[in-house]
Amino acid sequence: xxxxxxxxxxxxxxxxxxxxxxxxxxxxxxxxxxxxxxxxxxxxxxxxxxxxxxxxxxxxxxxxxxxxxxxxxxxxxxxxxxxxxxxxxxxxxxxxxxxxxxxxxxxxxxxxxxxxxxxxxxxxxxxxxxxxxxxxxxxxxxxxxxxxxxxxxxxxxxxxxxxxxxxxxxxxxxxxxxxxxxxxxxxxxxxxxxxxxxxxxxxxxxxxxxxxxxxxxxxxxxxxxxxxxxxxxxxxxxxxxxxxxxxxxxxxxxxxxxxxxxxxxxxxxxxxxxxxxxxxxxxxxxxxxxxxxxxxxxxxxxxxxxxxxxxxxxxxxxxxxx
Amino acid sequence: xxxxxxxxxxxxxxxxxxxxxxxxxxxxxxxxxxxxxxxxxxxxxxxxxxxxxxxxxxxxxxxxxxxxxxxxxxxxxxxxxxxxxxxxxxxxxxxxxxxxxxxxxxxxxxxxxxxxxxxxxxxxxxxxxxxxxxxxxxxxxxxxxxxxxxxxxxxxxxxxxxxxxxxxxxxxxxxxxxxxxxxxxxxxxxxxxxxxxxxxxxxxxxxxxxxxxxxxxxxxxxxxxxxxxxxxxxxxxxxxxxxxxxxxxxxxxxxxxxxxxxxxxxxxxxxxxxxxxxxxxxxxxxxxxxxxxxxxxxxxxxxxxxxxxxxxxxxxxxxxxx
Numbered sequence: 001x002x003x004x005x006x007x008x009x010x011x012x013x014x015x016x017x018x019x020x021x022x023x024x025x026x027x028x029x030x031x032x033x034x035x036x037x038x039x040x041x042x043x044x045x046x047x048x049x050x051x052x053x054x055x056x057x058x059x060x061x062x063x064x065x066x067x068x069x070x071x072x073x074x075x076x077x078x079x080x081x082x083x084x085x086x087x088x089x090x091x092x093x094x095x096x097x098x099x100x101x102x103x104x105x106x107x108x109x110x111x112x113x114x115x116x117x118x119x120x121x122x123x124x125x126x127x128x129x130x131x132x133x134x135x136x137x138x139x140x141x142x143x144x145x146x147x148x149x150x151x152x153x154x155x156x157x158x159x160x161x162x163x164x165x166x167x168x169x170x171x172x173x174x175x176x177x178x179x180x181x182x183x184x185x186x187x188x189x190x191x192x193x194x195x196x197x198x199x200x201x202x203x204x205x206x207x208x209x210x211x212x213x214x215x216x217x218x219x220x221x222x223x224x225x226x227x228x229x230x231x232x233x234x235x236x237x238x239x240x241x242x243x244x245x246x247x248x249x250x251x252x253x254x255x256x257x258x259x260x261x262x263x264x265x266x267x268x269x270x271x272x273x274x275x276x277x278x279x280x281x282x283x284x285x286x287x288x289x290x291x292x293x294x295x296x297x298x299x300x301x302x303x304x305x306x307x308x309x310x311x312x313x314x315x316x317x318x319x320x321x322x
Numbered sequence: 323x324x325x326x327x328x329x330x331x332x333x334x335x336x337x338x339x340x341x342x343x344x345x346x347x348x349x350x351x352x353x354x355x356x357x358x359x360x361x362x363x364x365x366x367x368x369x370x371x372x373x374x375x376x377x378x379x380x381x382x383x384x385x386x387x388x389x390x391x392x393x394x395x396x397x398x399x400x401x402x403x404x405x406x407x408x409x410x411x412x413x414x415x416x417x418x419x420x421x422x423x424x425x426x427x428x429x430x431x432x433x434x435x436x437x438x439x440x441x442x443x444x445x446x447x448x449x450x451x452x453x454x455x456x457x458x459x460x461x462x463x464x465x466x467x468x469x470x471x472x473x474x475x476x477x478x479x480x481x482x483x484x485x486x487x488x489x490x491x492x493x494x495x496x497x498x499x500x501x502x503x504x505x506x507x508x509x510x511x512x513x514x515x516x517x518x519x520x521x522x523x524x525x526x527x528x529x530x531x532x533x534x535x536x537x538x539x540x541x542x543x544x545x546x547x548x549x550x551x552x553x554x555x556x557x558x559x560x561x562x563x564x565x566x567x568x569x570x571x572x573x574x575x576x577x578x579x580x581x582x583x584x585x586x587x588x589x590x591x592x593x594x595x596x597x598x599x600x601x602x603x604x605x606x607x608x609x610x611x612x613x614x615x616x617x618x619x620x621x622x623x624x625x626x627x628x629x630x631x632x633x634x635x636x637x638x639x640x641x642x643x644x
Contacts, residue, residue, distance in 0.1 A: 096561040097561070098560065098561050103450060122530075123557060125530070125536075126527070126529045126531070127450060127531055128449060129529070130528040130529020133529075205448070205452070206452040207450055207451070207455075208447070208448055208452075209424075209447040210447075214537075214538070215560050215563065216536070216560070216563035235446040238537050239419070239420050239537060240418065241537065241566040244563035244566050248566070248567065248571075252571050252577075253575065
């Protein structure tokens with residue numbers, strides 16, 4: 001621990017909700033947990049090689065975007081028009097440098113587009129076709145929109161449309177409605193970073209942007225304080241500037257990481273009647289994953305190098321990875 | 323004053339920068355000041371009729387959008403492609419309800435589109451053509467993009483392109499580069515609201531979105547604490563979640579409005595080497611307009627009903643308006 005060369009840590013979430021066990025087979029649940037572990041290992045490999053927290057969160061989110069089990073990249077939710085519009089952001093807690101894209105449809109990995117925006121230094125947020133064109137000009141892999149589509153999201157959209165017709169939308173599971181992925185990391189130099197990526201929610205209005213690409217709402221990182229990535233109904237996270245609020249409660253209000261993040265999830269956000277969760281990491285690399293729903297895909301590797309993966313209340317210890 | 327039926331107050335900014343006096347004739351300076359006064363009167367009429375702060379900031383920003391002297395609506399900056407992409411947001415401090423649009427090109431008044439998004443309750447942020455279509459479907463006036471264009475912005479873009487060629491971009495005045503309008507209000511019921519609208523900066527990349535439509539960055543309002551609208555290089559306001567940071571310093575750090583807003587402008591934002599300004603209003607309606615540039619278009623009507631209008635250091639007392 002401490003702020004020296006040790007103290008690397010990493011955490012991720014893959015979205016919160018009811019995570020209805022009946023929606024997926026046991027084999028699918030096992031595969032989603034294995035992808036969480038794989039995403040953690042990808043970020044951890046960066047950190048143990050002495051790499052930057054910024055690179056670690058990018059590597060972690062990349063694996064989650066490529067997995068069909070999470071609502072980001074391949075496997076993203078569909079809009080009401082049956083299309084995909086993807087959002088992502090990434091932030092370096094050591095400089096407050098940040099990059100984000102919203103409403104992209106062609107770049108394979110939105111997190112890489114967000115990183116390219118950060119590196120350009122010319123903008124923090126690019127939207128729509130111009131963001132895709134920027135990604136292409138930056139040399140990133142581009143795909144046809146159907147690359148993002150999975151049968152599960154097609155079924156979910158059909159189910160939501162049916163529910164809209166018969167008036168039972170309120171009973172749609174959170175898993176049908178939304179989801180997001182995100183990561184937070186602390187590197188051996190004590191720097192923090194955070195990243196979030198999403199396809200939004202199923203059946204979302206075309207052009208709607210949630211909190212994931214909004215620095216301060218879905219994502220925030222500041223060295224010496226905390227790194228935060230959020231999941232849940234994005235509008236409320238924007239209105240409460242949720243990720244920045246966790247940071248501000250700690251920095252200005254002297255709240256602990258646990259106090260600040262739990263207050264956001266169980267008071268501020270819950271008071272708006274929404275399901276909410278976040279993965280947070282303190283200055284020394286202590287991970288927390290508060291959520292007020294039945295489940296949240298999540299995992300972390302603490303400064304002791306031990307990995308944990310979880311979807312519902314029980315937490316699976318995966319042993320030491322370093 | 324107090325939190326009772328009295329205590330209405332209103333403030334606005336029309337962008338900060340060097341505001342080079344040689345760029346406009348004395349008649350134009352006088353007209354810009356007169357439009358500031360007109361915008362204040364429009365918002366004040368709402369407040370003195372017992373109307374909501376939310377309606378007052380909307381009425382104020384509307385006048386500034388319609389004026390050719392400010393970089394929002396008619397008179398907006400041009401992108402590097404010679405097009406207009408407009409952003410706006412509005413927030414109700416009593417409910418934290420908010421609405422915003424980014425990258426719109428056809429709705430005549432982006433602030434009205436932001437308000438329509440807020441009222442819909444279905445999203446906080448809509449982007450691109452879908453946001454214009456939402457505005458049209460909401461019954462708002464639509465225009466051809468050249469409605470927004472003024473000769474002054476065409477000249478500024480030509481000048482900036484020339485400077486890019488001869489390498490003197492750094493010497494371009496802030497007034498050539500950017501600008502924004504915004505308003506904050508407190509109504510007689512003690513509710514606060516804030517709104518911001520912009521054309522971005524001249525020669526901006528297509529698809530680039532700054533802080534103006536980002537709740538927490540360019541705009542924030544929370545009853546009992548403050549209302550904030552920002553102007554300056556938007557990327558830094560996003561990275562520091564500037565508007566929410568003013569609120570958080572007051573709420574969690576017990577800083578005064580003056581302390582919090584001046585710390586943001588003269589320390590946090592200035593440390594990033596940018597020109598920055600904001601109009602802020604405290605819970606009791608006390609207006610402040612800190613800026614670190616040579617000038618900022620600004621005006622306010624305090625709880626005593628006296629109006630002030632200013633562009634550079636000197637402040638013009640306009641007498642009582644109520």
